[in-house]
Amino acid sequence: MRKSHAFLLYLALSGLCFCGLLAHGLFKKQADVEHxxxxxxxxxxLQLTDMCLFTxxxxxxxxxxxxxxxxFQDYPMSLDHFPSGAIVPPPEIVRRTNGKVD
Amino acid sequence: MERWIERQKNILDFTLSSLFRRKWKNAALALVYVFLVFLLASVIFFTHALKQEAGIILQNAPEMIVQRSIAGRQAPIPLSYIDKLKDITGVSAVKKRLWGYYYDPTAGANYTVMAPEDVQLDPRSIIIGEGVSRTRQVFKGSTMRFRAYDGKIIAFEVKSIMPSESELVSSDLVLMSEDGFRRLFDASGEYATDLTLQVKNPRELSVIASKVVHALPDTRPILRDELLRTYESVFDWRSGMALFLVSGAILAFLILAWDKASGMSHEEKREIGILKGIGWETSEVVLMKFWEGMVVSLSAFLAGIILAYIHVFFTSAAFFEPALKGWAVLYPRFKLTPFIDASQVATLLFLTVVPYTLATVIPSWRAATVDPDSVMRM
Structure with missing residues (x-):
């Protein structure tokens, strides 16, 4: 088999596999509607306001x-204590309130 | 057309043979490339799916939450505020919320304890989230003991466990009756944790929010739009969580592309010189290098994106779990619904395939325009 044919075959198979996964996504989305x-x-x-991501x-x-x-739980320049505090930005309401004094 | 296709295939054959001559170097490069695409695609798929799901679920959150602040901290809100809020024109309903946190020293986990108005529960029974059940190893019918504010132990019977499909919102929840809640935390019957408002016309929300602050200056209203925007910014792939997870991968990719763009190896230059010497035109050399870039980047792109899909939607992003878990003992297990659209794939393609291909073609074009004799003598 020519190398170019082998490569094109790989591309076609990968593309097909990816399309298959996209189709899986569509079916899963429909199946998950109930959940x-x-x-x-x-x-x-329950009047919930937040997702349960970081407890x-x-x-x-x-x-x-x-x-x-x-x-700043402890003092004004304190670094965040929890790892998740480092990867989430402050909430909208805090940014809105701070906007007035910045 | 057939002749054009045959020409492309011949050049592709030559390109692949050239890549195979340096197979270990190229295999290592492809492996790193696959990993980078995998990481970028995983972050984009993960954050987009979470953002979509949060957007849909939080559309059902209360339209407005009113909290009381004392000395800058949230404090219990008097139930007498309900009537004052009901008097504001445009407010159709006001409900109280009783909720708080309970640190369980046995498991070392934090639970969110709620006493929902619309769920009827016996004062001695509770409904728990799947995460609480897993962490504490308590199941339907088990007894769960809590240490009350005064140190006394209160036992509750687990009436049921919330379905595992809802873990993304309920994993750490402990639902109990109002009596149970007030007994556990010594919460006065005249106060609630906060209040929720329902309005007649959602377009008037901001006006009503300013009326609330005017009527009750020690409160702060939080609008549903603000909740949605908070989660949008958390899951936006250019900020927050995604930026944290992906910044290393982007930097690594920049170094890779920069190394490729900043110059070609002596061997590669010699190869171009020889090709020019035996009669290849500059356009053919550039085409050959274009195929080289495409072979590496497109193969890596497809492999990386397939692996990323499997990682995020089949293994629940297991690779990200340590980063997201932090120090939390109770971590929700959830299977995300795939929300993938063309823009995500296009963004990935633009971020990975295009820069690498350009970084391969541009230096080769520079080398191909130099006199072949001088390139071969280098």
Whole structure:
């Protein structure tokens, strides 16, 4: 087999595999509609405001509920104590409030 | 057309033979390249799927949350505020929320304890999230003990466990009755943690928010739009979590592309000189190098993107787990719904294949325009 043919065959197979995965994504999305609706219902019934992603600190568990002081728990120049605090930006409300004094 | 295709295939044959001559170097390069594409694609798929899911779920969050602040800290809000809020024109309903955190020294985990108004529970029973059940090894019918504010132990029976499909919102939740909550935390019956507002016309939300602050100056309203924007910025691939996860990969890729663009090896220059010497035109040399760039980058792109899809949607982004878990003992296990669109694939293609191909073609074009004799004598 010519090298170019082998390469083109690899490209075609990979492309086909990727298309297959995209099709899987579409089917999975349709199959997950019910689960997604259940999560929406739960959020509505329990009046939830946040996703449960980081449970180590209150201000990363409830990102949107954090107040102006959460970024500096101990003193004004203190570094964030928790690893997740380093990878999430401050919530919208804190940025909006700070915008007035910056 | 057939002649054109045959010419391309001949050049591709030559390019592949040339790549195979330096097979170990190119294999190492391709491996690093696959890893970079895998990392970038994983971050883009992961953050986009989370952003979409958060956007859909949080559309069902309360329209406005009113919290009370004392000395800059959140404080319990008096239930008498409910009537004051109901008096504001445009407000259709006000509900109280009772929630807080409980640190469980046995497991070393933090739980979110809630007493939802719309869920009827016996004062001695609780509903827990799948994460709590997994961490504490308690199941339906088990007894779970909590240490109350005064040090007394209160036992609750686990009535049910929330479905594992909802872990993304419920993993650390402990739902209990209002009585149970107030007994556990000594929360006064005259206060709630915060209040939620429902309005008649959502377009008036910002006006109502300013009326709330005017009527109750010690409160701060949080709008649903702000929740959504908070999560949008957390999962935006150019900031927050994604930037943290991907910055190393982007830097590594820049070094790789820079190394490629900054010059060609002596051997590569000699090869171009010989090709020119035996009659290849500059356009053919550039075409050969274009195919070289395409072979490496397109193969790596396809392999990397396939692996990234499997990683994010089949293994629940296992590779990112240590970074996201941090010091948390209770970590939600969730399977994301794939939300992939053409723009994500196009972004990846633009970030990986295009710069590398350009970085391969430009120096070869420079070398191909130099006199072959001087290149071979170098």
């Amino acid at each position: 997604l609706e259940a999560k929406c219902r739960l959020a509505r019934t 180590e600190a209150s201000y990363t568990r409830h990102l949107s509920q954090a107040d102006l002081h959460t970024a």
